[in-house]
Amino acid sequence: MAQDIGPKRELLIELLIDKIPKELHIHIPHRWWFIGDVLITTIPEKLKQYRSAVGEAFLQLEPKRARTALGKTGPTRGITREPSFDYLAGDKNTETIHKELGCFFKLDAAKLTFSPGNHFERERMLNVVKSNEFIIDMFSCVGNLSLPLAVHKSPKQVIAAEINSLAFKYLEENIQLNKVSNVMKAIEGDNRVILKDYEGKADRVIAGYLHSDEEQIRQAVRLCNNNSIFHYHIAITRKKEKQADVMTDIKRLIESEGRICSRMIRKRVKKYAPGVEHIVLDIEID
Ligand SMILES: C[S@@+](CC[C@H](N)C(=O)[O-])C[C@H]1O[C@@H](n2cnc3c(N)ncnc32)[C@H](O)[C@@H]1O
Known part of the structure; x- marks a missing residue:
């Protein structure tokens, strides 16, 4: 499920206050979601060079839920619908178990939809x-x-x-x-x-x-x-x-x-x- 902003985004901005110029704060993500313990967000073009900092800030923001942070870079591709993600921060192993509706969905969150x-x-x-x-x-x-x-x-x-x-x-x-x-x-x-x-x-x-x-x-x-x-x-x-x-x-x-x-x-x-x-x-x- 997509997670919404509110106070958490304010905290995210605080975590990035010294790392990203003030005029770019408006581009700090408003949306992020989880597949298992992999956090996924969209990094706007203007924040590309700060993506590691954004990833690290997300891991600090969600210490219990996020082991890895990925950034969506484009649409899913081809008949296998492979997602386009950039590694941002955390563990590089993107295999995870997503729990939803009383089921366990094991998958590689970076490679599958x-x-x-x-x-x-x-x-x-x-x-x-x-x-x-x-x-x-x-x-x-x-x-x-x-x-x-x-x-x-x-x-x-x-x-x-x-x-x-x-x-x-x-x-x-x-x-x-x-x-x-x-x-x-x-x-x-x-x-x-x-x-x-x-x-x-x-x-x-x-x-x-x-x-x-x-x-x-x-x-x-x-x-x-x-x-x-x-x-x-x-x-x-x-x-x-x-x-x-x-x-x-x-x-x-x-x-x-x-x-x-x-x-x-x-x-x-x-x-x-x-x-x-x-x-x-x-x-x-x-
Ligand atoms: C977008 S995913 C949909 C997953 C799921 N049905 C859902 O709605 O969340 C589509 C899946 O269909 C598979 N697929 C595409 N063409 C196929 C085909 N001709 N035969 C079997 N599977 C196919 C892809 O590899 C992909 O895993």
């Missing part, structure tokens, strides 16, 4: 999933969306696909760490290829990746049984949503697979970029 902005979606999923479901997570990372379901929702089975071998390694570890290997199975590879055996089996399919291509959406529909829900995540500008009417397009695609879309609900997950929203469509497929 775990978005604080998706917290409410992870929590929401716990409220919509029922027990005894067959769930397929097409873009699992370290179990971000599906691990809590395995831990708390007594599923029939969770199948978690992941293409990035580092994320897959942690996904397998997290299944053990959270003692859910009886209900959750990780499969390494491209979800367009490796999930064929599960077509028609899923009560619920999660596509928690904002850049799914048509083949992946078709694969998701084929995984669905005749009374299922497909959680389709997408990044979209408000303007584009109006113009292209995403919901109509996805409905047509589902129908072209010989299936029926009986209901579709749109939920906002977070702001993704200026003017762009991360939304999720909960699509009932018969």
Whole structure:
């Protein structure tokens, strides 16, 4: 979860008072968040040369919570969504265990995505999933969306696909760490290829990746049984949503697979970029 400013930012400024010229104090970060004991912030261009000092100040500010400080330098990259972080201060080992929703997520915070902005979606999923479901997570990372379901929702089975071998390694570890290997199975590879055996089996399919291509959406529909829900995540500008009417397009695609879309609900997950929203469509497929 992102942490907000207030008195803590005042303290941070005090810690940096002799280290950064006064006219630059306005650029001292307003926001920081944690993945396990790794503190992450954004360092504005004007503070780049003071980044070690800022990192050290954060470690002093959060002595109990922060072992390492990282600075976000740009957007996540490529299909594996690797984050762009600069080391700021503290321990250079960025492997950590993030605790959230009663689960342990082990990961390398500098190399893998775990978005604080998706917290409410992870929590929401716990409220919509029922027990005894067959769930397929097409873009699992370290179990971000599906691990809590395995831990708390007594599923029939969770199948978690992941293409990035580092994320897959942690996904397998997290299944053990959270003692859910009886209900959750990780499969390494491209979800367009490796999930064929599960077509028609899923009560619920999660596509928690904002850049799914048509083949992946078709694969998701084929995984669905005749009374299922497909959680389709997408990044979209408000303007584009109006113009292209995403919901109509996805409905047509589902129908072209010989299936029926009986209901579709749109939920906002977070702001993704200026003017762009991360939304999720909960699509009932018969
Ligand atoms: C942005 S992360 C999403 C993690 C999680 N679903 C969430 O919402 O927090 C997307 C993950 O999908 C994986 N991925 C991308 N393309 C894939 C593919 N074709 N097959 C399986 N996994 C894929 C990436 O490696 C990455 O770990």
